Amino acid sequence: MDMIKKIKGFADLLPPVSNAYAFMEQTATRVFSLYGYDELRLPVLERTELFARGIGEETDVVQKEMYTFPDRKGRSLTLRPEATAGAVRAYIENKLYADAGSVTKLYAYGPMFRYERPQKGRMRQFHQIDVEAFGSSAAILDAEVILMLGHFLTEIGLNKLSFEINSLGCRECRPVYLKTLADFLATLPEDELCEDCRRRKSSNPLRVLDCKVPRCKELTENAPQLSEHCCPDCKDHFAAVLDPVNAAGLTYTINPRLVRGLDYYTRTTFEVVSGDIGSQSSVAGGGRYDGLISALDGPDLPGVGFACGMERLALLLAERIPPKPDxxxxxxxxxxxxxxxxxxxxxxxxxxxxxxxxxxxxxxxxxxxxxxxxxxxxxxxxxxxxxxxxxxxxxxxxxxxxxxxxxxxxxxxxxx
Missing domain, CATH: 3.40.50.800 (Anticodon-binding domain)
Known part of the structure; x- marks a missing residue:
């Protein structure tokens, strides 16, 4: 009889790697509490509709990557592929918005699930540290979230990382840009684009800018830039985000191609990347999602947050000396x-x-x-x-x- 082995894309986290995960979680709890965040523990299983509506029907996550199956009553359920949609569902369902004018600050960590090709730093069961702040559209909250992420990464000993920041515009100005971008993409030779970009250019044109295939990057090098199509309010908001970030001395670059992979992002978006872990270089990312709460039948309230990929952070922590017992x-x-x-x-x-x-x-x-x-x-x-x-x-x-x-x-x- 064959020995039962783990499923492809799933891993046993053994010492000292598991110690690195515990270290990250303990540090996150300590650092985030300094900024007024409380822990949220979310279920790993949700109704499929939550992710289809929250993440976006046309995203790669929903189209190709989710673990979805019917339960015994025929209801479609999905193992969570990310945490933000679940956090928004919990915020709405438990009426955490009832205290009008307040900001709800939450963090969570745990396993997520996506059916992808397993590779270094990317597994089918992976782990994230997630942060969400609901209830304020203030640019200074975006800045604080970015600085808190930098604080956390510094506390776990990672100082050689690069921040990239961009603005995706709002619900008013972005549709105009998407039409301009779609017109540009329609001029490209379709047979030279990768299969994903051929599909995305009509269904989700922003994602074409995020493609890592060299030929696709070359073809879209002169694509119209979002920053040139942002409305005055979005430009003012972005400047108000960068002012306190600059004052705090955080080093970053503005990346006009940074669009993230999920439909719910608006205005501020950011990523943290490393050059030391191969092609899967992003170790953390997030941004603002002002329409997501209302899209999931909650009040029209804004939100901002980020997630850290713990597998990728663990690769960077591999050289840390494990703590010695006293x-x-x-x-x-x-x-x-x-x-x-x-x-x-x-x-x-x-x-x-x-x-x-x-x-x-x-x-x-x-x-x-x-x-x-x-x-x-x-x-x-x-x-x-x-x-x-x-x-x-x-x-x-x-x-x-x-x-x-x-x-x-x-x-x-x-x-x-």
């Missing part, structure tokens, strides 16, 4: 096992991390385990230590040893 208890006498556990608990309550021996093996084998765990200190308990209520502390970096009273152990360790 201590490893080496127990040389079986009578010391209970004492080591008691002491370990007191050290953990004092904020120190570490492990204890589960049985009194030879000192050599336990020191080998401590080396493997990369522990900073070995705490040695033999018969003499147990009788004298002391612990021998060995610094694993320099080999120095000291004998410390058990009662002083937490203070001693924290001081180091």
């Amino acid at each position: 201590f490893f208890f080496v127990v040389l006498d079986g009578t010391g096992l209970s004492t080591s556990l008691e002491l370990a608990q007191s050290l953990r309550r004092a904020g120190l991390s570490g492990v204890t021996a589960l049985e009194a093996k030879s000192a050599k084998s336990q020191f080998r385990q401590a080396d493997k765990a990369n522990a900073r200190f070995c705490l040695i308990l033999g018969q003499s230590e147990c009788e004298s209520r002391t612990v021998t502390v060995k610094n694993m970096e320099n080999g120095q040893q000291e004998t410390i009273p058990m009662a002083d152990l937490a203070d001693y360790m924290n001081a180091r």
Whole structure:
């Protein structure tokens, strides 16, 4: 009988990779809370209509990539391919807009699902950190969201990333641009465009500008630019976004071809890219979506947010040294096992991390385990230590040893 294996495009997240995910989630919780965001936990399964209406019927996500199936009552359900539509549904269904004039700030993280060709940094089950702010059209909120994303990326140790920003116009000025763009695309030699662009040029012309196929990029090099067709209000809004971003010293480029892959974006859009992870270079992105809430039968309220791809961030974090445990208890006498556990608990309550021996093996084998765990200190308990209520502390970096009273152990360790 064949061994059952994981599904193609799905991965087991094992240490140390899983530690990187936990680190990102913990850092996101800490950083986002500084800006007034609360956690939202969303279901992974939603009605298909939510994504068809929210993301856009003509997007690649809805057309080709969703895991959709009927339940036992024949209702069409979909594993979530992204988080924003679900967050908007939760915002509307739970009437979080009831406090008029307030801004609702939420973040979430977890698995998403898209049927794509698995490759480096792109899996069929992938993970995102998602941020949404509902209820304000203020440009300064866009700027704060961008700066918060930069703050988070800096906190996880990623400083060599590039921000790209653009404005997609609004519901009033963008249709005029789309007509101009569609007229331009109609002049291109169809047989030289990729299959996706041949379909998109009539159904979703903006996405043609985002194509990564070299020939398509070459053919659209002189396409009309959105910035030249934005209305005065959109131009003022974009300038008001960039002013505080500039004042904060965030480095970015304006990318007129940055359109994102989902239909709901309006005005501000942005991406963070890396040159160190291959073709899937985008590690985070987002923007404003002022018509999405009303499109899903909610009030006509604006929103802005972003998502980070955790698989791609994890690739960039691969070189980070995993955190060392502070201590490893080496127990040389079986009578010391209970004492080591008691002491370990007191050290953990004092904020120190570490492990204890589960049985009194030879000192050599336990020191080998401590080396493997990369522990900073070995705490040695033999018969003499147990009788004298002391612990021998060995610094694993320099080999120095000291004998410390058990009662002083937490203070001693924290001081180091």
